[in-house]
Amino acid sequence: MSSQLTQIQPLSQPVDIGDEVATFSPEVEEEIDAHLAKYPVRRSAILPLMFIVQRERGYLDPPGVAYLANRLGLRYTDIWEVATFYSMINTSPVGKYHIQVCRTLSCKIRGAQKVTEHCSHKLGIKPGETTADGRFTLSEVECLGSCGTAPMFQINFDYHEELTPEKIDQILSSLP
């Protein structure tokens, strides 16, 4: 989504999809079928299915792309084109716990920077990095709709609001 002309960079990383196609358990296949059944057009299920692949495989990896292409009757590039548009679709591995600190205005003026710094200091990583053990990834993200309970972060899909340093310590240490 960032600019492509002013920052000279490849449009997206070339990826060798390879021959491997992801496989899933019958339960997951059933879940996927249920999503496909909702839409008059199969392609509409692409985002829900990407989240499932991501949940099962950690991120949308090349075998996952191949699986989705087969399942949806699309080309690899169709899958890749959509995957690279959306910030919640991870095309590279992320930590087990993805800490996403809201950085937008309402959180900013209520101390978002301190939340990021506290996490950064505690985990020894900068925003955009993952701990060596693969446990935590720290990101700064745009408005998550918790402006009245700022500052906040989301860990994977869980909201944690009205954060203080003590509360952050407690949340991070209580993660399994």
Next chain:
Amino acid sequence: MFIGAIGCEPLQLARMHVENSRSIDVYRKHGGYEALKKVLETMSPEDVINEVKKSALRGRGGAGFPTGMKWSFVPKDSPKPKYVVCNADESEPGTFKDRYLMERDPHLLIEGMLIAAYALSSKLSFIYTRGEYRYLIDIMNRALAEARAAGFVGDRILNSNFSCEIHTHTGAGAYICGEETALLSSLEGMRGHPRMKPPFPAVSGLYASPTVVNNVETLTAVPDIIKMGGEPYQKLGTEKSGGTKLWSVSGHVNRPGVYELPMGYDDMEKFIMEDCQGIPDGKQLKAVIPGGSSVYIMRADQIIGKDVRMDYEGLVTAGSSVGSGGFIVMDETVDVFESTKNLTEFYKHESCGWCTPCREGTDWLVKVFKRIANGAGRPEDAQLMLDLCDNIEGKSFCPLGDAASWPIQSAIKRFPEDFKKHLAPPEI
């Protein structure tokens, strides 16, 4: 955080503090699904559209387009299927009302969608929820299962000839998908790029079929409009801004929250200082962004002693707009240069990249902001930023470009001192 109504009886927030308000039994005990019954038993689709027209309900997502009129644009004679899509992609910085509506009163949204679907003869509806709101999708799915089991969703609803299925759908982190045509692209499984209008979605929307896209707050207003009638609903507000409006209040106030106010609430100063209990730590009010990050920022002296009426017309007169009702309050410690830089970074990140003015313009603006923040500001930079905004505003493919320009234009105009101090030539 406060959730409640001021200056009126709570309508949309009526069940926010009721125990177990998510369950269908509690919803029905509080008059839930009565509006749907009334519609199916006594009203034609045209009747419903007429009531909504009379209510002067305007789209609560930000654009403020009259809802009844939007519905009436759907061609009745089209042989194609028709779709109702709920826009729950709430991503406008400062806005969080839809979240609480869905979290605490999911059946109100379902009932509103069913009534809309009846009015538009739609058999299939989707709730497009932003990906980060996964827990709300779970809540909506549970509520939909309850509604299906009770015969409110599915085939021949309440033994009428009306059938309608509602499904949830997830976004995946893209602000642009709150723009209705981008939302439809995304729902079709594409990148979330906006589409050319016309044709408007009412004529050619989802799968090139007639489609109405409405915000959560808009749709959740519908059951009350049906129950009380369009005119009484309108009279809660003003002539052109009917009913009540939810304001998401954040930033430097003692009591942030979701406030339901009658349209035309008098006045903004009282709202901030009394209802929201003023500014913390005895600080002075400096600025307010009243309608989500995309609207003009207001100076305190445009508010204090100015009797700013809180509705569509009142806020335009006062020099801003209602937008999504994302009401961000800033005290004297805020540097408006910094706050505007923060929002510009947001727009740069969220520009979808489809059209050049927005993609390149927002990127360039962030570069200028960063250079100034690094101490290399030049006196002519304010004009440079205004020129850049001028090349985005009205020249980009969708309103995101305008939304990126307005905060900067209004901030430079209304807080020149905050910019000047960063733009002075370095002392030697």
